Amino acid sequence: MAIRLDAQAPGFPTAFATLLGQKREVSEDVDERVRTILADVAARGDAALIELTSRLDRCDVTGRLRITEAELARAEAVCPPDALAALALAKQRIEAYHARQRPTDELFTDDAGVTMGWRWSAIAAVGLYVPGGTASYPSSVLMNALPAKVAGVPRIVMVVPTPDDTLNPLVLAAARLAGVNEIYRVGGAQAVAALAYGTATIAPVAKIVGPGNAYVAAAKRRVFGTVGIDMIAGPSEVLIVADETANPAWLAADLLAQAEHDEAAQCILVTDSPTLADEVERALAHQLATLPRAAIAAASWRDYGAIVIVPHLDDAVPLIDAIAPEHLEIETRDAEVLAARVRNAGAIFLGAHTPEAIGDYVGGPNHVLPTARSARHASGLGVLDFMKRTSILKCSPDSLRALGPAAIALGTAEGLDGHARSVSIRLNL
Amino acid sequence: MAIRLDAQAPGFPTAFATLLGQKREVSEDVDERVRTILADVAARGDAALIELTSRLDRCDVTGRLRITEAELARAEAVCPPDALAALALAKQRIEAYHARQRPTDELFTDDAGVTMGWRWSAIAAVGLYVPGGTASYPSSVLMNALPAKVAGVPRIVMVVPTPDDTLNPLVLAAARLAGVNEIYRVGGAQAVAALAYGTATIAPVAKIVGPGNAYVAAAKRRVFGTVGIDMIAGPSEVLIVADETANPAWLAADLLAQAEHDEAAQCILVTDSPTLADEVERALAHQLATLPRAAIAAASWRDYGAIVIVPHLDDAVPLIDAIAPEHLEIETRDAEVLAARVRNAGAIFLGAHTPEAIGDYVGGPNHVLPTARSARHASGLGVLDFMKRTSILKCSPDSLRALGPAAIALGTAEGLDGHARSVSIRLNL
Incomplete structure (x- = not known):
């Protein structure tokens, strides 16, 4: 089964760093x-x-x-x-x-x-x-x-x-x-x-x-x-944050939906409730028995799955930001409040009735999302990825006269006299 | 001096393709x-x-x-x-x-x-x-x-x-x-x-x-x-479109401002006026004599400079879009009208009083722009390059009931039964 980490244990920083640094892809040299x-x-x-x-x-x-x-x-x-x-x-x-x-x-x-x-x-x-x-x-x-x-x-x-x-x-x-x-x-x-x-x-x-x-x-x-x-996509991931109000069978189903993608998929549950964690593990084992892609899902959960127990849900936020999950499900009492504090996630699924699979198919937002911690710097696919921006600049004679001297000063300071001259020639300087 | 191409000459498509395909960088294998x-x-x-x-x-x-x-x-x-x-x-x-x-x-x-x-x-x-x-x-x-x-x-x-x-x-x-x-x-x-x-x-x-x-x-x-x-930047480029209303000395100064950057910089003048082209060439030779970075600018203009004579300015548009210049200066009678028809350019500088150097320093728009034809798909640097977007999705119990069956159908069709189950388990299906 998945690894279990306790955020209050003395070895946690090292264990969490190992989780973060995990290479889930064999980078075949092709x-x-x-x-x-x-x-x-x-x-x-x-x-x-x-x-x-x-x-x-x-x-x-x-x-x-x-x-x-x-x-x-x-x-x-x-x-x-x-x-x-x-x-x-x-x-x-x-x-x-x-x-x-x-x-x-x-x-x-x-x-x-x-x-x-x-x-x-x-x-x-x-x-x-x-x-x-x-x-x-x-x-x-x-x-x-x-x-x-x-x-x-x-x-x-x-x-x-x-x-x-x-x-x-x-x-x-x-x-x-x-x-x-x-x-x-x-x-x-x-x-x-x-x-x-x-x-x-x-x-x-x-x-x-x-x-x-x-x-x-x-x-x-x-x-x-x-x-x-576009981005180079890696194996898919989900991080679920849940408290004791969550339905463990639903969480287990969501974890398995991610795990069935790929043996290298990663599913992480972060919770403040050790009881919930136990229940999710039991439900997951139970549901695995009847899952067609059980072999793949079981391997993913065994090799890369993780349950992190935090003292308070607030403590989940820095962990989420460090992991920067492709998919983040928040099934807690104040899901919106917690969501607002997260900086790094490809997509957030709010509340008990938003399994990630809805977003995969018919929600509306894009399911092409940054993996492998790249939500720290990248966004999901969108309309802007298929457009580009051309900047436009137009000086009047007067505004060229106003800005020209500064451009001349900088061109000269940078040793680019031709730049300076392309301005000064227009100002009769 | 720079190559001169006549868009009406029989060999033009081949000559233009050669210009487009020119490799201006020695790609050192490091x-x-x-x-x-x-x-x-x-x-x-x-x-x-x-x-x-x-x-x-x-x-x-x-x-x-x-x-x-x-x-x-x-x-x-x-x-x-x-x-x-x-x-x-x-x-x-x-x-x-x-x-x-x-x-x-x-x-x-x-x-x-x-x-x-x-x-x-x-x-x-x-x-x-x-x-x-x-x-x-x-x-x-x-x-x-x-x-x-x-x-x-x-x-x-x-x-x-x-x-x-x-x-x-x-x-x-x-x-x-x-x-x-x-x-x-x-x-x-x-x-x-x-x-x-x-x-x-x-x-x-x-x-x-x-x-x-x-x-x-x-x-x-x-x-x-x-x-x-960000992008991998190549040598800088300018394409100037001008008609006989343009000042040849100013155009020459703008071409040299680009050419002085780098021997691999590229400067192209597109015009419907062979007379203007001649005048620009003369002015450029004259200005080169007193340019501190003359050796670099002369090499750039000699090796990669080009003047393209088009029958009408309209004919410049497809050439611009194919070249997708980093910098596009338009010094023609109806500069705005021509600019509106261009799809691919990193930045457009409109009219006689907007030398590109203003944009390099003090205009306001960014001077980090896509080179080497990448304005076909990329934009200049901007605020969005330093931000990322997290999508948000939240279903109510009713909306999950409405959308759920379609998600189940697609999950099943894709052979991802775990996806389907993460929805059906919530709907008691």
Whole structure:
């Protein structure tokens, strides 16, 4: 079972530091192979894509790299109607939430007579990586594509590997629903290369988002600069803060919902009630027995699960901020008060009736969130990730005269006389 | 002199593609050495910093890694008063502009009874890399530190190499003015490592910003994930669009102001007037003769400068969007109209009286801008780069009942029964 820590025990700081420092990912060193794949696609384009896909995904994509509209329609036809209806509800709610994230432009003239501000615009083309096989989630397609759509991105390009020529129909249905413009059956580092550099079939994009395996992550890291990338996602996490008012069976279900993702997922319960902790552990063991993905969940809970007992719930706040969890559930008496004191968390789920799974699917906020303590500096995916800001500056002759001398002084002080001169030449200085 | 391209010539698409594809940076492969340095600092902390600084910067920092308040005061005392006054003006204007970038929180309850929104918070600790030697600019200290200050970052840590124990006093004065909290005399990959991993003297930060050489860039790329980083900056660029109403001498001065930065800087003039182009070339040659950094500027203009003649100014727009210049000056009759049609540019400088140098120093907008075509997907530095957003979700029992079935359907469809159960257990389903 999970480790249990007592925040009042003398060894706690060390034990907590160990928990924080835990490496949950085997960082497979695939960088050299990725470098070769990127160079190959850059040099040979489609031919390289076809060869690599044949070799790595055992799938012949000659002449059929792009998935056709007819294939999409056929895929949708075989999806369970309740799942399609759920996707439609999710789409509507995700769009409504993200529409509020649209930024506003600004343009103002200050007392010196300088007009300035900024203008937001959508990125012209975005690539969306979607994993194949078991980690292929239709909900993630919506969560990645819809903010881009809301941002106004005119061209959204999805790539998805089709190992042994198999595809998840619900993933295609989600892509169609979200308004993805092009879909190609290619994955791995070769798909990232195609999106970044372009090939005869796939025009390049300006930014690549979406989760992937070690090859995809290494490829994204390498093409960063040529294109923009989103965060490099790690294994998922939840931290639940609860007091004795919480329902232990519900908490256990929430911990297992996280643990079933991945053996490297991490679930942490922080509570001021040792009794609750015991009850949660018992409920969790009980529920594990009937969970289809019990092996994965049990391994995650055994290897990375933790229960931290704090003397008071107030003491949970610095621990939360240090862990900076991707998901934070607060099931305590004054959940809002506690939430207001937290600085670092990707998403907060408030109260007993907000299991994280609601947020994964149909809540509205994005489920692509910063992992591995990166909520200390990063945000979940949103509309701003698909837009960029251009600053605007306009001086009148008078305002140039007012500000010019200071610019000349600084240009001169920095040894950049050409800078100074570009101002002085206009002022006849 | 610079290359001249005619947009109506048959070979133009190829020539323009070559211009776009130009590599202006020798990408020195320092990755292996950087990896060693990072590992050394991670393992040995301060001892490694002291050794590396002694070896690489020929500076003994034993017991004096941190720059004291007394040293800052002494540095400020030797700065030219006009430069200090100019910095103070710059500070006030940069702060006023960036204060408008502070984002707003949101919290609303929708028709389904779900409460949701987000909350922005400042990053708790930010590292600011400042280059030493000739590329050490006080204006950059303000441009990097002030948005963090406006964001509310409580701890801003600056690192700056002091080769041969020398420092730029105006850089220290700028840091003091901007309210930087700690300054350490260390640079290179070792400084990035110290900020990311922490040492006994330097507590770790959550994000690192600021420009640097190949070692710094490689180190930032490697620690990305452990901490956040800003963009990897490349050589600076300007694209000027002008018609025959523009003053050729002013344009030449602006091109040279950019070219004097770096032999790898790029200056492009796009115009519908071949006459103007000729006049600018003549003025540029004339001004070069008296420019202190003439050798650098001449090399930049010779190797990477370009003049593109377009039949109509309208034809400039797609060229601008493809180049996605860091700086875009528009000196034409209807500058605003043309500016409104541009999608990709880091910053736009409107009209004859707005030389880019004003924006470098005292305009107000940030001068840290996306280079190397990354304005296609990235923005200049701003307040949002020092904050992160936490999403908030709260279901009532009724709204969970309304949304629950869709979440259960999607969890089941994705093979994540534990997700479905965390909802159904609350609904007694």
